[in-house]
Amino acid sequence: MNYRGIPVIDGHNDLPWEARAHRHYSVEGIDQELPQTLQTDIPKLRRGNYMAQFWSAYVHSDYQGGDAVIATLEQIDFIRRMCERYPRDFMFARTADDIRSAHHQSRIASLIGIEGGHQIANNLAVLRQYAALGVRYMTLTWNKTTEFADAAVGERLWEGLNDRGRAVVKEMNRIGMLVDLAHVSAETMRDALETSCVPVMFSHSSCFAVNPHPRNVPEDVQHMLVNNGGVQMITFVPIFVSQELWQWHNDGEHGTKPTVTVEMIADHVECAREAMGVDYVGVGGDFDGDDLMPEGMSNVGCYQQLFDILRQRGWSEEDLNKLGWKNALRVLEASDSAYRSFMSLSEDAVAV
Numbered sequence: 001m002n003y004r005g006i007p008v009i010d011g012h013n014d015l016p017w018e019a020r021a022h023r024h025y026s027v028e029g030i031d032q033e034l035p036q037t038l039q040t041d042i043p044k045l046r047r048g049n050y051m052a053q054f055w056s057a058y059v060h061s062d063y064q065g066g067d068a069v070i071a072t073l074e075q076i077d078f079i080r081r082m083c084e085r086y087p088r089d090f091m092f093a094r095t096a097d098d099i100r101s102a103h104h105q106s107r108i109a110s111l112i113g114i115e116g117g118h119q120i121a122n123n124l125a126v127l128r129q130y131a132a133l134g135v136r137y138m139t140l141t142w143n144k145t146t147e148f149a150d151a152a153v154g155e156r157l158w159e160g161l162n163d164r165g166r167a168v169v170k171e172m173n174r175i176g177m178l179v180d181l182a183h184v185s186a187e188t189m190r191d192a193l194e195t196s197c198v199p200v201m202f203s204h205s206s207c208f209a210v211n212p213h214p215r216n217v218p219e220d221v222q223h224m225l226v227n228n229g230g231v232q233m234i235t236f237v238p239i240f241v242s243q244e245l246w247q248w249h250n251d252g253e254h255g256t257k258p259t260v261t262v263e264m265i266a267d268h269v270e271c272a273r274e275a276m277g278v279d280y281v282g283v284g285g286d287f288d289g290d291d292l293m294p295e296g297m298s299n300v301g302c303y304q305q306l307f308d309i310l311r312q313r314g315w316s317e318e319d320l321n322k323l324g325w326k327n328a329l330r331v332l333e334a335s336d337s338a339y340r341s342f343m344s345l346s347e348d349a350v351a352v
Contacts, residue, residue: 005304006317006324007051007103011203011233011284012113012182013300015040016075017058018288025078027085039287042089044301045108051325052099052109054137054203055079056289058116061144065121072119076112076133083110094134095340096333111332113180113203116142117149117168124171131342136332137178137201140165140188149192150185152214160187161195169195176339178332181205182235182284186218193224198338199331200228204235204284207271211243222275231331232276233284234268236297241265262296266309269323278319282328 018038019025034041045053057075059068083092091102093109102109112135120126120138127138140146140161145154148165158165169192172179179200181189192200202225208216217225217232225232239245244258272281287293287300296305307320315323 005049006307006320007049008283008303009052009054009099009325009328010050010287010300010303011054011201011282011328012056012115012235012286012289013040013053014056014058014286014289016055016078019078020074025074027078027082030082031086031089039293039299042086044299045089047301048303050108050300050303051103052093052111052328054111054113054284056203057112057114057119057135058142058289059114059119061116061118061142064118068116068119069121069126072114072130073133075114076130076135079110079112080134092134094136095336096329097336099329099332111136113137113139113178115139115180115183115203116144117146118142118144120168122147122164124168127168127171127177128175128342131175131177131339135177136335136339137180137203138172139180139183139203140168140192141184143183149188151188152183152185154185156185156187158188160185160191165191166195170197172196173198173335174338175342176335176337178335181217183215185214186221189217189221190224193221193228193230196228199230199334200225201230201282201328201331202232202284204233204237204286204289206234206237206240206265206268207275209275210268210271211241211246213240213243213246215240217272219275222272222280226276226280229280229331229334231280231282231327232272233282233328234265234272236265236285236287236293237290238292238294241268241294260294262294262302262305263309265294265297265306266313269306269310270313273319278322279327281323282325283323 141151
């Protein structure tokens, strides 16, 4: 199959939860165009020129303890079954080399991230078992503060990370699981960047300087990210993109709802590049995580429109490739050695 345009490694997609909520976890039919139901299907992914997708094994924070663990395993199972059902299109992947191999075979590499520290039930053994199942990143919180980290829109309990949170970050470093700082408070971002000894990611977060939503990344944190070597993957969720929409929401949603466009996403991308340089910016759409995406970016098939806009603004092909996939691949690869070592030790333990 011939791909067209800039390849994409996307940091976050909520198809698994959408399948749980509306499709009884069925993997059937996503090889067909589904214009009225999902923002994600295989034809759209092909139009978007996806090289790899980090699928989110998300579980709402209403689920806690063992219930959260069970629901997470169901999400992981859906992703694995989806890859097995469509082997010509998807390849289950864990490492940067896996992504390269899948791309060589014209398949979309499918990786897993979990979206919330509550999903480990405050248990490092659960964290390690997720890694053994192929999970390559964990978002330290979702929208609720956990036992070890403050969330961006949650209660402030720890002023960032507490000692347990720092231990979680260090264990993630040890086993090669990427630390994801989307959804966490700015204080948690800073603490995690000071704690982590390897590059971190923001799987789906935009720029506070463009829209001062607490989910977005402040400029001082962006400077810390450069020193860390990580990547900020710009998200497309309208309320994170548009300051006008965020203000309209805060004011009670009176009057005409502001329009959000793909050009506004490009503004966030350019803001991140200005703050950090092009080597630290990626993309994480959060498709199927919001009912209505910006005009011109309604589904996963629209990615090349964003690159076309940036090209018109003077972006080189090399810089577009860094944004689309190279920076994300570099950050994943920085933790691959630790992940392989962990997996080797886990396999040896099982063999014994």
